[in-house]
Amino acid sequence: MIAAALFRHLVRRQGAFLGVSALLLTLFQFLICAAVSSTNAGDALETLVRSLPPAVQNLIATQFFGGFSERGLVAFGWNHPVAHALGTAAAIVLASRAVAGEIESGAVELLLSQPFSRATYFFTHVLFALVALGLLALAGIAGTSLGQVVFHLPLFGGGPLLRLGLAYFLLLCAWFGLTLAFSSVGQEGGRVAGIGFLLALGSFFAQGIGLLWSDASFILPWTVHHYFSPQTLLLGEGASLRSCFTLLAVAVVGMTIAAWRFWRRDLP
Amino acid sequence: MLALEVVGLHKRFGSVQALRGVSFALESGEILGYLGPNGAGKTTTLRILAGLVRADAGTARLLGEPAGQARVRERLGYLPGELRLYGGLTAQALLERFASFRPSRPPVLRPRLLEAFALGAGDLARRVKFLSHGTKQKLGLVIALQHDPDLLLLDEPTNGLDPLMQRAFREVVQERVSLGRAVLLSSHVLSEVESSCHRVAVLRAGEMLAVETVATLRERLVRRVQLRVRGALPAGLAGLPGVTQAEISGREAVLWVQGDVNPILRAVAQAEVERFVFAEPQLEDVFVSFYAGTRS
Numbered sequence: 001m002i003a004a005a006l007f008r009h010l011v012r013r014q015g016a017f018l019g020v021s022a023l024l025l026t027l028f029q030f031l032i033c034a035a036v037s038s039t040n041a042g043d044a045l046e047t048l049v050r051s052l053p054p055a056v057q058n059l060i061a062t063q064f065f066g067g068f069s070e071r072g073l074v075a076f077g078w079n080h081p082v083a084h085a086l087g088t089a090a091a092i093v094l095a096s097r098a099v100a101g102e103i104e105s106g107a108v109e110l111l112l113s114q115p116f117s118r119a120t121y122f123f124t125h126v127l128f129a130l131v132a133l134g135l136l137a138l139a140g141i142a143g144t145s146l147g148q149v150v151f152h153l154p155l156f157g158g159g160p161l162l163r164l165g166l167a168y169f170l171l172l173c174a175w176f177g178l179t180l181a182f183s184s185v186g187q188e189g190g191r192v193a194g195i196g197f198l199l200a201l202g203s204f205f206a207q208g209i210g211l212l213w214s215d216a217s218f219i220l221p222w223t224v225h226h227y228f229s230p231q232t233l234l235l236g237e238g239a240s241l242r243s244c245f246t247l248l249a250v251a252v253v254g255m256t257i258a259a260w261r262f263w264r265r266d267l268p
Numbered sequence: 269m270l271a272l273e274v275v276g277l278h279k280r281f282g283s284v285q286a287l288r289g290v291s292f293a294l295e296s297g298e299i300l301g302y303l304g305p306n307g308a309g310k311t312t313t314l315r316i317l318a319g320l321v322r323a324d325a326g327t328a329r330l331l332g333e334p335a336g337q338a339r340v341r342e343r344l345g346y347l348p349g350e351l352r353l354y355g356g357l358t359a360q361a362l363l364e365r366f367a368s369f370r371p372s373r374p375p376v377l378r379p380r381l382l383e384a385f386a387l388g389a390g391d392l393a394r395r396v397k398f399l400s401h402g403t404k405q406k407l408g409l410v411i412a413l414q415h416d417p418d419l420l421l422l423d424e425p426t427n428g429l430d431p432l433m434q435r436a437f438r439e440v441v442q443e444r445v446s447l448g449r450a451v452l453l454s455s456h457v458l459s460e461v462e463s464s465c466h467r468v469a470v471l472r473a474g475e476m477l478a479v480e481t482v483a484t485l486r487e488r489l490v491r492r493v494q495l496r497v498r499g500a501l502p503a504g505l506a507g508l509p510g511v512t513q514a515e516i517s518g519r520e521a522v523l524w525v526q527g528d529v530n531p532i533l534r535a536v537a538q539a540e541v542e543r544f545v546f547a548e549p550q551l552e553d554v555f556v557s558f559y560a561g562t563r564s
Contacts, residue, residue, distance in 0.1 A: 005368040012365075013354075106352025110411065113318045113346035114369040117338045266281075266321040 002124050003116045010128040014094065018132050021090045025083065025136060026143035032077030033147020036070050055212055071155050071235055074144065078164060078230035083140065084204065090136055091129070091172040092196035095179035098125040099258075101189025103268045112267055122262050126255060129176050137169040156234055164233045170247035171228040175200060177254025178224075184258035185265065200224075224250060270329075271296045271419045271450030272317070277326035279312055279474075286312045288474040289326070294450050296418075299441060301461030301482070302454040303554065304471035310454040311349045313471075314423050317452070318346045331419055342370060345417030349424045349454070351408040355397030359387070359407055362396055366411045375414035384436045385409065401428040409437065413444070420444070420451040426460055438464050459548055462486070470554060477558050486527075489553055493523045493532055494545040502535045 049057050077083060102108035112121060141161050148155055179196035186192040203223040210220040220226045227243040229236075272294035279287040287309045294300045304310050315321040317328050319336025328335040331343055353362060367375040382392075385406040396404065405428040412420065420441075426434045441451055441464060455461050461468055461482070468485050470477040480488075490512055495501070497519055505521055506514035508531045513524040519542075525532060529546065536544070 003369070005371065008368070009365060105354075106350060107354055109315070109318075109320060109348040110346070110351070110353070110366075110408075112320055113341060113344065113348075114366065115338045115341040115344075116369070117336075118319075120338065264322070267315075268320070 002127055003120050006116060006121065006124045007128055010125065014097070014128075014132065017093065018090060018136065021086050022136050022139035025086045025140040026146070028080075028082050028086070029077055029140050029143030030147040030150075032074060032080070033144060033151050033153055036073045037147075037151035037153055070153060072231070074148075074153070074155055075230045075234040077144070078140070078168065078234075079228075081204070083168075084200075084225075087133070087136060087140070087168060087172045088175050088197075088200045091133055091175040092179045092193050092200065094125075094129045094132060095176045096183050096186075096189045096193035096196060098122075098129070098180060098183055099262060100183040100186035100192040103187050104189045106268070108268050118263055119259075122259055126180075130173065133172040133176060134169050137165045137172065140168065141165040160234055164230055167228055167230075167233055167244060167247070170244055170251065171224065173251035174224050174227075174247045174254070177251035177258070179254075180258040181254045181261070184261040187268070269296045270294070271298075271331060272300075272452060273327075273329045274313070274317070275327050277313065277316060277328060278324045279309075279316065279321065280324055281312075286474050287316075287323075287326075290471065290474070290476050291326075292469045292476065292479050294419075294452055296450050297445055297448045298467065299445055299451040299453055299465045300479075301465035301468040302452055302471065303456070303458065303461050303468050304454075305456055305552075305555075307473075308456075308471045309474040310456075310471060311423055314346075314349070314421050314452070314454055317421055318344070342373060343418040345412040345415070345420040345422075347408050347412040347420075347422045347425055349427070351405060353396045353404060353407065356395060358393055358395055359399065359403075360392040362407065363392075363410060363414065367414060370415050373415040373417075377416050378410060378414040381410045381413055381440065384440050385433060386436075402430060402433065405429055406433065409440075413440065416444075416449075418449055420449065421454075422451065423454045424456070425453060426455075426457070434460070458550060458554060470558070472555060477555075485554070488526070488558075489549045490524050490526045491529070491549050491553070492545075492547045493521075493525055493529065494543065494547070495521045495523065495532075495536060495541070496543040497536065497539040498542050499540060502539050505532070505535060508532055508535060 099108075102111060112118070116124075141164065144156070144161060145158075147153065175196065178199060179192060182195050183189070183192045203225050206219050207223040207225040210217045210223065210226070224247070227246045229243070232240065270293055274293070275291050277287045277290040278285075290309065290313060292300070302310050302313065312321060316323050317330060317335050319341065330340045333340045354365075357365065363375070363378065367378075382388075387403070387406055387410070391399065391403055396407070399407070405425075409425060412422065426437055429437060441453075445451060453461065453464060462485070465482055467479060467481050469479045470485075499519070501516060501519060501521055505511065505516065505523060508523075510525045510527045510529070510531060511523050512526050515522040523532060
């Protein structure tokens with residue numbers, strides 16, 4: 001079901017991009033710890049936020065920052081647009097390249113005439129993505145852990161950080177699954193990636209609107225980002241099984257649709 | 269032994285009926301030319317055989333197995349018509365990459381192929397995106413052939429190759445066929461099919477017009493002979509055996525001849541020939557000959 005040679009091919013093909021993404025995420029989380037330890041960022045932000053309307057103040061203080069504590073700011077590092085952008089970009093690019101990207105590059109015809117079945121091709125791509133996204137999440141966690149050690153911030157233990165890593169991984173899997181469903185019917189990797197990014201952006205902003213405006217809060221359960229809350233994971237009651245299950249379900253549904261379409265479609 | 273058996277293939281893409289009940293077979297140790305104009309359905313057929321496209325109806329068996337099985341692909345060599353390769357890799361890395369997909373069939377023919385196609389260390393060290401179209405095509409042929417496949421599916425294989433490399437390609441293919449390998453060679457160039465193949469399958473608008481030997485096809489072809497002499501033209505040119513049509517004007521004649529050209533040669537041998545052109549037949553001549561047959 002899995003072709004080792006194809007897996008190695010994917011490592012060589014995507015390795016540099018994923019390595020850079022992982023390095024940037026590690027660096028970013030490390031820098032968040034550095035910022036938290038080296039400046040009185042909490043006070044500065046609290047002063048800044050006081051000048052904003054009460055609804056926005058409430059949103060920023062509780063939902064995004066988890067309060068202006070050091071713990072809240074480190075948790076915010078995982079909800080920061082940069083952290084979202086790095087992981088989501090990796091998930092979307094992997095999914096868009098898996099089918100539509102290979103079709104666009106024109107190599108799919110030669111590649112799929114090699115001795116592996118479509119199922120092997122598909123599941124090798126999925127396995128590779130799961131491993132890559134898992135490592136990416138771990139790289140981010142490593143950045144936070146390293147930052148805590150280097151800057152003497154004994155804020156979170158290994159357990160909560162690993163649970164955060166798992167939730168982040170599931171979020172990325174959800175984006176991978178959704179984009180893969182489009183990739184399996186698409187012809188152009190760029191267009192599929194564009195759809196994936198639009199969905200992610202839409203979800204991110206819809207979540208923001210739902211949090212800012214109570215009348216629009218009904219849209220929150222319909223956004224993917226609603227099910228990933230670093231603040232709840234690190235500062236609240238911990239990992240919500242419902243949230244994890246929802247992200248997993250989105251990923252599985254997306255991948256199932258993709259497998260079903262890929263099995264039936266003509267290539268290229 | 270049958271290397272390939274295709275029965276009643278149908279394929280529709282939206283409103284376009286690409287294949288309409290295509291059937292043919294290919295024996296081991298044989299080269300079958302798959303001849304047709306652009307859009308005839310040649311590439312669609314080859315993609316179905318390679319398992320890339322699903323047929324709406326009909327069956328295709330390669331080396332005794334249904335098309336698309338991984339087991340079959342192990343023994344298959346495939347060259348796409350629109351060859352696109354990973355441009356960022358060096359040619360050497362690309363060959364290694366594709367060889368790694370077939371661990372049970374090592375690239376035993378690679379040295380022989382690199383020599384035949386004049387691909388040197390300099391070419392292999394360069395990134396694929398910097399190679400010329402012809403060199404990329406040669407790389408595609410090496411990828412398709414390096415593991416010594418039992419069945420080769422080649423879509424326009426000499427596309428972009430210079431005449432010297434076309435000859436090298438023909439030699440390599442003849443060599444493999446003499447060892448019992450089977451080749452399906454798709455082309456829209458009649459001379460290529462004539463010079464390489466044992467039999468020819470003629471496809472037009474998704475329909476198989478005929479599957480016959482190259483000799484039979486040659487017999488069937490209507491070729492054009494242009495002639496100019498000093499003095500008077502020999503009498504009775506239009507009535508010679510095989511001449512289907514003649515345009516005679518003064519010292520010049522244009523004759524369309526089917527089959528043997530020797531009666532014309534014997535007739536003009538008595539005259540002092542100033543110009544004699546026996547044009548290579550084109551693909552459209554094949555179809556003209558088929559329609560002529562249909563009308564008669």
